[in-house]
Amino acid sequence: MNPTTDIQGKAEAVTASNAGQSVAWTEAEARDLYDLPLPELLFRAQTLHRRHFDPTEVETATLLSIKTGGCPEDCGYCSQSTHHKTGVKATKLMEVDSVLAEARKAREAGATRFCMGAAWRSPKDRDLDSVCRMIEGVRALGLETCVTLGMLAPDQVRRLGDAGLDYYNHNIDTSRAHYPRIATTRTMDDRLDTLSLVRKGGIKLCSGGIVGMGETVDDRIAMLVILANLAPPPESVPLNMWNAIPGTPVMDRAEPATPIAFVRLVALARLLMPASVVRLSAGRHAMSDEWQALCFLAGANSIFTGDTLLTTGNPQRAQDAALLAAMGMRMAPGPVRSNAAVAGNLRSASPSTD
């Protein structure tokens, strides 16, 4: 019998439980899936993808850096750490009204989620007052809300939940083994503790990582296994290709993933976390249309739209719309949710051929 048949059975069990609470993956099982012949890997990923989602739809979120630079953490990949000379200027927390004006623009451009990022180790209570008003204001515009503010205390989670926060983004970034090589002012367990508090607070998790920081393929797989075993996995899983930042320590050891290696990782994320939205996040402007197209075929179903991420660039929205149209796909008009019922309910969108 094909040794991966049992593993596929496990992936089906994740689907059956619809959230994966009871299924724990091992790194060896995940590696077996990752190493499948690409046509087989993509077939399996697509099969699970369409059980949960309309495979022609991609969720769109827009990011805004509400407090840039001056961060005391030493994350070796980040433009915003005070430990590295990257040329990023530190700013104060934005005014609530200015943030809401940006959210309105994002909504007019078609985004369904607005994500606000702050370069903090953890928020001060006074700053959280403003962030809560931003969340309330963005929600009132009819957008889903996401914030990424660093580590949280239980009371801060409660306040964010009371403000109506939908998602908290907090990436684990890499494997446990590689973590000390990318940050020393915090640990993987610090990250997992915040994720656990956020989940207990009833807020949905957005957690993923970065590829291309000198890690091995096994590190990338180990990172996905940690996320998949959170029981249930994060509702949203961003996979970032490291956006090179001159002046950071990661610059000396960065090695971008090949397109095929990245696509395999996306497919593995889809197999290990079939009910999660997998976001093709930073690094898209360095990817060809064909590379991105393969990621969508492997199960990625979310992107950031808008020309900037936090401090780096992102493809123009028109370019994204053109790629999706060429694939007979579209930006989802509302939040994307796992729903086995969409299988067999594909719109008869035909690809544009120009």
Ligand code: SAM
């Ligand atoms: N300070 C908060 C924190 O670290 O959680 C929130 C902001 S931080 C910039 C959010 C995430 O952006 C990081 O966890 C990391 O995964 C991602 N990130 C930062 N710099 C990046 C880069 N150059 N390329 C890709 N992803 C990056």
Ligand code: DTB
């Ligand atoms: C995530 O996983 N990627 C986004 C969001 N979550 C906060 C951040 C990407 C940052 C890319 C580097 C920059 O623009 O500074």
Ligand code: SF4
């Ligand atoms: Fe600070 Fe977040 Fe950048 Fe780390 S990733 S330096 S915590 S802004």
